[in-house]
Amino acid sequence: MLSIAKITFREAIRDRILYTILIFGILFALLTLFLAQLTVGDLAMVRSFGLAGIYIFGMIITIFLGSSVVYREIEKKTLYFVLSKPISRGRVIVGKFLGLLFAVALTTICMALIYLFIIAYEGGGIDVLGLVSILLQILEETLFIAMLILFSSFSTPLISTISSLLLLFVGHLLDTVVKSAEQIGGAIHQIFLYASYILPNLEKFNIRNLVIHDIGISFETLLVIIGYTILYIFIFLISAEAIFKKREL
Amino acid sequence: MKKIFIICILLLGVVLLQKEYVFQKHKTFKSRVFASENLIKTFDLGLHSAAASFMWINTRGELPFLSEGYQKFKNDFDVINSLDAKLSTPYAYTVMVLPTTQYEDRFNEATRIGGEGTQKAVPANWKIPFYTAVTYHLYLKDSQKAAYYFDIAGHTEDVPDTIRRFSLNYGIYPTERGKTIAIWKAIYKSSNEMSVKERAEKYIIHFTILDILQKNVEIYKKTYGTYPSDINDLILKKFISKIPEDPFGFTFQMYEGGVVGIRGE
Numbered sequence: 001m002l003s004i005a006k007i008t009f010r011e012a013i014r015d016r017i018l019y020t021i022l023i024f025g026i027l028f029a030l031l032t033l034f035l036a037q038l039t040v041g042d043l044a045m046v047r048s049f050g051l052a053g054i055y056i057f058g059m060i061i062t063i064f065l066g067s068s069v070v071y072r073e074i075e076k077k078t079l080y081f082v083l084s085k086p087i088s089r090g091r092v093i094v095g096k097f098l099g100l101l102f103a104v105a106l107t108t109i110c111m112a113l114i115y116l117f118i119i120a121y122e123g124g125g126i127d128v129l130g131l132v133s134i135l136l137q138i139l140e141e142t143l144f145i146a147m148l149i150l151f152s153s154f155s156t157p158l159i160s161t162i163s164s165l166l167l168l169f170v171g172h173l174l175d176t177v178v179k180s181a182e183q184i185g186g187a188i189h190q191i192f193l194y195a196s197y198i199l200p201n202l203e204k205f206n207i208r209n210l211v212i213h214d215i216g217i218s219f220e221t222l223l224v225i226i227g228y229t230i231l232y233i234f235i236f237l238i239s240a241e242a243i244f245k246k247r248e249l
Numbered sequence: 250m251k252k253i254f255i256i257c258i259l260l261l262g263v264v265l266l267q268k269e270y271v272f273q274k275h276k277t278f279k280s281r282v283f284a285s286e287n288l289i290k291t292f293d294l295g296l297h298s299a300a301a302s303f304m305w306i307n308t309r310g311e312l313p314f315l316s317e318g319y320q321k322f323k324n325d326f327d328v329i330n331s332l333d334a335k336l337s338t339p340y341a342y343t344v345m346v347l348p349t350t351q352y353e354d355r356f357n358e359a360t361r362i363g364g365e366g367t368q369k370a371v372p373a374n375w376k377i378p379f380y381t382a383v384t385y386h387l388y389l390k391d392s393q394k395a396a397y398y399f400d401i402a403g404h405t406e407d408v409p410d411t412i413r414r415f416s417l418n419y420g421i422y423p424t425e426r427g428k429t430i431a432i433w434k435a436i437y438k439s440s441n442e443m444s445v446k447e448r449a450e451k452y453i454i455h456f457t458i459l460d461i462l463q464k465n466v467e468i469y470k471k472t473y474g475t476y477p478s479d480i481n482d483l484i485l486k487k488f489i490s491k492i493p494e495d496p497f498g499f500t501f502q503m504y505e506g507g508v509v510g511i512r513g514e
Binding site: 052059168169172203206208209213215 | 290291294297298302303335337342372
């Protein structure tokens with residue numbers, strides 16, 4: 001399983017498009033130095049731009065790498081070689097998940113280091129709360145990787161990408177939609193309320209709007225978010241394994 | 250040669266079209282509208298603060314040039330504010346620049362924004378209450394509100410020392426001091442907040458000490474014919490037993506013409 005993770009990791013970091021996105025991410029992070037001048041040194045704004053850049057490029061990398069991870073192996077028929085060894089399909093799924101997770105986490109950490117340097121350069125010291133926010137971003141990316149592996153186990157990269165993008169928007173909108181539906185009340189409110197409990201509610205990973213104002217979250221909340229992520233990862237990976245097992249290669 | 254000529258002509262066309270584009274863009278600049286708050290919130294993936302910051306960078310340039318009306322800036326400001334009400338720079342910059350556009354109807358708007366920013370901005374930014382106070386003092390001639398906001402500015406964390414000293418000593422001049430004490434007495438009576446009452450008490454003590462010292466200086470002059478060269482002369486000549494302790498930690502000293510004030514930086 002670990003060797004599959006290693007191979008997946010190596011494949012991911014060898015991808016030239018990954019570097020292109022990463023370079024754009026780093027350039028965006030550096031752009032915040034210029035934006036800092038425009039905001040007359042308002043650190044909250046500099047932080048908001050920096051964290052937004054890391055998030056957007058981090059999610060692009062996640063979706064790009066994750067959408068084709070299993071599908072590509074099937075298309076290239078390299079999976080036949082892997083499955084000819086004494087290794088279960090479940091382990092292949094978990095290996096892919098871990099390999100991708102390391103690659104995505106590494107790229108996010110690279111951007112985070114540049115962000116931290118910029119904030120320190122602008123006089124903000126070590127942005128500990130910013131780091132917590134980036135940790136939650138990595139958790140969101142982890143959830144997304146598991147979800148993309150599930151999608152990738154039964155659909156094409158294009159469909160996986162579109163579905164994950166939709167879920168990304170829906171996941172961040174759920175809280176707002178529930179609040180709006182609350183004003184309407186009745187069955188509509190109940191439907192959206194239940195949906196917000198079942199669908200991946202991604203706003204809980206978003207503390208960027210708080211941390212830029214030096215407002216953190218409690219340790220208990222952090223634990224709840226970690227628990228939420230772990231449960232969802234299991235749901236997605238078990239489902240992916242079940243689908244993958246039934247799939248005729 | 251023919252091809253080079255054609256390329257040059259085409260390039261000239263490109264330059265002319267670019268020039269026209271810049272002109273068109275300039276013409277349509279004023280009608281530019283930002284998306285509504287709901288639309289931004291739908292598509293910004295929860296990055297409300299970043300969206301607000303980006304909008305502010307675009308909007309702030311309009312502020313010094315509001316000769317044709319305030320409404321568009323106000324609409325944009327309201328969207329920025331609803332995206333992230335805690336961002337301090339939009340409040341601080343607006344309350345600083347808006348009154349200088351010299352339209353009377355905007356003074357009240359500046360103080361409204363200043364009041365809102367003083368409450369909502371995180372972390373607190375001294376510029377918001379300070380410029381709100383300045384607007385109240387200079388344009389609206391409301392000394393009570395000015396004193397209230399100068400006090401908040403003076404007690405904000407990270408306030409520069411010069412601003413702190415200025416703010417906490419608003420209305421210190423001997424000719425204004427009676428009025429300033431009356432203002433703080435009114436604030437004390439009208440406020441229900443304990444912290445405001447405590448601070449009002451401090452101001453009343455601060456200015457009363459100055460008044461007492463000033464009165465003793467006048468008695469000193471009547472007795473000796475000259476003003477004391479040092480505030481401690483009042484103790485040496487037994488006019489007072491000690492210099493009272495200032496609630497804000499300032500030390501007192503004599504200035505030219507027998508005026509008692511606080512020690513400079």
